[in-house]
Amino acid sequence: MKFTQHELGPGVRLHLCPTDKFKTLTCKVFIQQELRPWEAASTALVPLLLRRGSQKLPTTLDLARQMEELYAADFGSDVLKIGERQILEFQFQMIDPSYLPQGNMLMRRGLETFWEIASRPYGNGSFHEPYFEQEKHTLLQELEGLVNDKRAYALARCTALMCQGEPFGIYKYGDADTVRSLANQEVYGHYQKLLHSYPLDIFVVGSQAEQAAQLLAELIPGREGQIQLEPAQQVEVGQPRYFEEHMDVQQAVVVMGYRTNTSYLDEDYYALLVGNGILGGFAHSKLFINVRERAQLAYYVWSSLEGSKGLLTISAGIGPEQQGQALQIIEAQVREVQEGRISPEELEQTKLGLIRSMNSMNDSPSGLIDRNLIGIVHDRMRTIEEVVESIAVVDRKAVVRAMEKVQLDTTYILRPSPQKGADHGTD
Amino acid sequence: MEQISVPGGETVFVERLENGLAVLVLPRKQFVRTYGVLSVNYGSLDSQFQTAGQGVVEVPPGIAHFLEHKLFEEPDGSVFDRFAALGGSVNAFTSYSQTSYLFTTVENWRESLLYLLEFVNRLHLTEENVEKEKGIIEQELRMYADHPDHRILSTLLENLYHQHPVRLDIGGTVESVRRITKGELESCYHIFYQPGNMALVVVGDLDPEETCALVRAHYPRREPGPSVERLDPQEPSSIVKPWAEAELPISRPRYMLGFKHDPIWRGEELLRMQIAMALGLRLVAGRSSQAYAELYEAQLIDDSYWASFRGHPRFAHSLLSSETDEPEALHERLRGIINRLQASGVDEGEVERLKKGFFGMFLAALDSFEYTANRITAQYFEGTPYHRYLEILQGVTAQEVHRALCELLDWERSSVSILRPVKNHG
Numbered sequence: 001m002k003f004t005q006h007e008l009g010p011g012v013r014l015h016l017c018p019t020d021k022f023k024t025l026t027c028k029v030f031i032q033q034e035l036r037p038w039e040a041a042s043t044a045l046v047p048l049l050l051r052r053g054s055q056k057l058p059t060t061l062d063l064a065r066q067m068e069e070l071y072a073a074d075f076g077s078d079v080l081k082i083g084e085r086q087i088l089e090f091q092f093q094m095i096d097p098s099y100l101p102q103g104n105m106l107m108r109r110g111l112e113t114f115w116e117i118a119s120r121p122y123g124n125g126s127f128h129e130p131y132f133e134q135e136k137h138t139l140l141q142e143l144e145g146l147v148n149d150k151r152a153y154a155l156a157r158c159t160a161l162m163c164q165g166e167p168f169g170i171y172k173y174g175d176a177d178t179v180r181s182l183a184n185q186e187v188y189g190h191y192q193k194l195l196h197s198y199p200l201d202i203f204v205v206g207s208q209a210e211q212a213a214q215l216l217a218e219l220i221p222g223r224e225g226q227i228q229l230e231p232a233q234q235v236e237v238g239q240p241r242y243f244e245e246h247m248d249v250q251q252a253v254v255v256m257g258y259r260t261n262t263s264y265l266d267e268d269y270y271a272l273l274v275g276n277g278i279l280g281g282f283a284h285s286k287l288f289i290n291v292r293e294r295a296q297l298a299y300y301v302w303s304s305l306e307g308s309k310g311l312l313t314i315s316a317g318i319g320p321e322q323q324g325q326a327l328q329i330i331e332a333q334v335r336e337v338q339e340g341r342i343s344p345e346e347l348e349q350t351k352l353g354l355i356r357s358m359n360s361m362n363d364s365p366s367g368l369i370d371r372n373l374i375g376i377v378h379d380r381m382r383t384i385e386e387v388v389e390s391i392a393v394v395d396r397k398a399v400v401r402a403m404e405k406v407q408l409d410t411t412y413i414l415r416p417s418p419q420k421g422a423d424h425g426t427d
Numbered sequence: 428m429e430q431i432s433v434p435g436g437e438t439v440f441v442e443r444l445e446n447g448l449a450v451l452v453l454p455r456k457q458f459v460r461t462y463g464v465l466s467v468n469y470g471s472l473d474s475q476f477q478t479a480g481q482g483v484v485e486v487p488p489g490i491a492h493f494l495e496h497k498l499f500e501e502p503d504g505s506v507f508d509r510f511a512a513l514g515g516s517v518n519a520f521t522s523y524s525q526t527s528y529l530f531t532t533v534e535n536w537r538e539s540l541l542y543l544l545e546f547v548n549r550l551h552l553t554e555e556n557v558e559k560e561k562g563i564i565e566q567e568l569r570m571y572a573d574h575p576d577h578r579i580l581s582t583l584l585e586n587l588y589h590q591h592p593v594r595l596d597i598g599g600t601v602e603s604v605r606r607i608t609k610g611e612l613e614s615c616y617h618i619f620y621q622p623g624n625m626a627l628v629v630v631g632d633l634d635p636e637e638t639c640a641l642v643r644a645h646y647p648r649r650e651p652g653p654s655v656e657r658l659d660p661q662e663p664s665s666i667v668k669p670w671a672e673a674e675l676p677i678s679r680p681r682y683m684l685g686f687k688h689d690p691i692w693r694g695e696e697l698l699r700m701q702i703a704m705a706l707g708l709r710l711v712a713g714r715s716s717q718a719y720a721e722l723y724e725a726q727l728i729d730d731s732y733w734a735s736f737r738g739h740p741r742f743a744h745s746l747l748s749s750e751t752d753e754p755e756a757l758h759e760r761l762r763g764i765i766n767r768l769q770a771s772g773v774d775e776g777e778v779e780r781l782k783k784g785f786f787g788m789f790l791a792a793l794d795s796f797e798y799t800a801n802r803i804t805a806q807y808f809e810g811t812p813y814h815r816y817l818e819i820l821q822g823v824t825a826q827e828v829h830r831a832l833c834e835l836l837d838w839e840r841s842s843v844s845i846l847r848p849v850k851n852h853g
Contacts, residue, residue, distance in 0.1 A: 248676045296559050359460075
């Protein structure tokens with residue numbers, strides 16, 4: 001399934017996919033900006049404020065009731081991090097009008113409600129002050145709450161340590177000190193600027209995508225010019241770094257961050273994707289087979305790729321006493337791929353797996369839309385067919401060429417305290 | 428095949444094969460994926476049972492989950508590799524009452540389906556591969572133990588239940604897993620992995636007759652097992668203790684409230700109760716409720732606040748949970764909210780609005796193969812009619828919702844579980 005593109009004016013792009021395959025109508029709007037400390041924190045606050053209320057629906061209760069009247073329509077907003085861009089996302093999903101009584105009327109009401117919530121938050125020339133203070137508090141709790149999920153926490157810590165001083169080191173929700181310092185007027189001003197002058201992409205999937213898009217085009221403001229954004233920084237790797245943190249946990253979490261020196265626009269990108277898959281993207285991958293199945297050191301172990309900045313991350317939960325052995329086996333697997341010790345089956349299975357994941361995107365409106373984010377950021381959209389074709393032609397030599405460029409930068413380990421009662425946080 | 432219409436213009440095709448296996452196919456035009464899931468009506472609850480030959484048997488907790496791990500082992504390589512070679516992926520999960528093996532694929536769905544049937548019907552155990560799995564499962568259990576969502580729930584269930592195995596972790600404990608033997612695994616496999624105790628659900632753009640014929644022709648022959656009776660221990664109606672606290676390295680406290688119910692409903696009645704309680708709990712924890720607004724304004728809950736009714740033929744309880752800085756204050760407020768709701772009755776307009784929402788959610792869920800197939804399976808095993816969901820939903824009244832809330836949210840049979848941050852953290 002393909003999107004057709006329409007330029008709605010400078011900086012506003014519309015992507016349409018009319019289809020009667022799904023039971024829902026799905027719309028997403030993405031606004032992108034460079035990842036910077038103040039902007040990241042300010043923008044992270046916006047989704048929390050939007051769900052508190054709008055001009056016409058001033059409380060969460062009003063919003064939720066209106067959504068139920070629309071047969072469980074769903075408004076969502078979040079911020080995403082793709083490379084060194086932060087993306088403000090608004091999404092709206094409702095039952096496809098063809099399944100509803102008076103569907104077209106409900107669709108119009110639904111889309112009007114969507115844009116009302118996304119663009120007209122409750123308040124007068126700023127956010128409603130009590131909401132602003134409460135949601136600042138919520139965001140701070142969210143940041144502090146990262147530690148509750150040890151896997152996500154370890155991943156975030158490794159990224160922050162590895163990319164200290166680079167935009168990518170900024171967490172997608174910003175940092176607590178910046179959040180504390182935020183002022184209502186300034187955040188509101190920045191949010192208005194995002195709505196009115198930053199690059200904006202609208203995606204619509206559903207049986208009446210054209211009609212829906214027309215309605216949205218009337219609602220979403222045009223803009224005078226387009227702000228030009230900077231590409232991601234490339235960094236030279238020095239000596240690999242090692243960090244350890246202690247907490248009262250039962251299991252050690254290992255995260256290893258590598259720089260791939262290859263990203264989305266590079267020729268080797270799909271070879272790198274395949275290389276990562278061979279290493280740790282699947283249950284047939286080297287990491288899973290050798291760390292889990294053969295050595296029984298972990299329940300989970302995988303590697304994943306951040307294709308925009310160009311980072312490869314390995315993550316595993318292991319018994320604390322087996323840390324040395326686990327690291328050794330993990331690093332050996334990376335070398336195996338780099339040195340081309342890849343069987344024809346490994347290569348083939350990995351390519352098939354990646355192609356399956358890519359084709360499967362066709363079956364979910366969100367999958368269809370979200371896979372384009374990296375293309376938006378790099379201003380080079382690729383269709384599912386193009387990507388499948390690029391994966392299909394990758395051979396062993398190409399994988400080796402891409403993987404040879406991959407360098408270990410930072411190892412981070414979250415471990416049980418040596419004895420109970422010891423302090424946490426000894427890097 | 429029998430054809431059952433599902434709201435949203437879809438049809439489920441059903442056939443019970445001669446060997447007892449239920450085959451359910453949901454065709455979805457234009458979709459590129461095929462999702463198949465073969466499930467056994469056997470989960471962590473089934474650790475005590477009686478067979479014709481053996482009399483009463485009690486096995487260590489965690490066997491169903493252990494078996495799930497072991498079925499992926501083949502004498503000549505791993506199941507993962509075989510699916511990967513076909514371009515598909517394979518996975519499995521174990522719940523209280525069900526073990527499921529699933530694949531998803533875009534190409535070669537026939538071969539993938541047949542291989543699913545083949546590997547689930549073959550057990551390859553050696554003393555050595557049983558021992559080595561224990562290390563992997565131990566890491567899995569430790570991973571859960573570090574997770575607050577998991578810890579708070581296990582504590583709560585231990586508070587609510589004296590005897591019933593729902594109080595134990597699905598995977599068992601590190602200690603019970605170490606005790607499990609090859610012989611016990613083989614015996615449970617033989618008893619429970621029988622086609623008459625299993626169901627296959629397939630979703631995708633495929634022909635249901637062809638799918639069923641394929642399964643009929645190729646389903647592996649199995650030596651019939653003994654008839655088995657599952658024995659749930661006599662569970663007193665009282666709770667074990669009303670309050671328990673634990674510490675974990677987390678950022679702020681978490682609160683969970685649970686109500687224990689008698690699992691007295693079957694079939695349509697059970698589905699009706701599931702719907703009535705789902706609606707009722709929306710009045711306590713739904714974003715569109717006064718209660719939510721009140722608790723949020725008082726900063727006693729955040730986005731993590733949820734409530735749910737878990738009703739099964741063998742156990743039933745309701746759970747409410749949130750992160751909160753003041754668990755005691757939240758508990759007091761919730762008491763007030765629930766008491767008020769029980770005293771004042773339930774507004775009909777509100778229930779009608781919630782029903783519109785449930786209608787929408789049901790339709791939207793049809794696009795998720797995983798969700799729909801798992802729901803069809805679970806409802807098949809528990810004997811609740813999936814295809815009549817919307818019809819029953821329409822019939823549920825505000826009075827019924829109110830009565831369910833009054834009868835089931837009984838403070839005498841409630842308990843609280845709290846997790847607090849470890850003092851030295853942060």
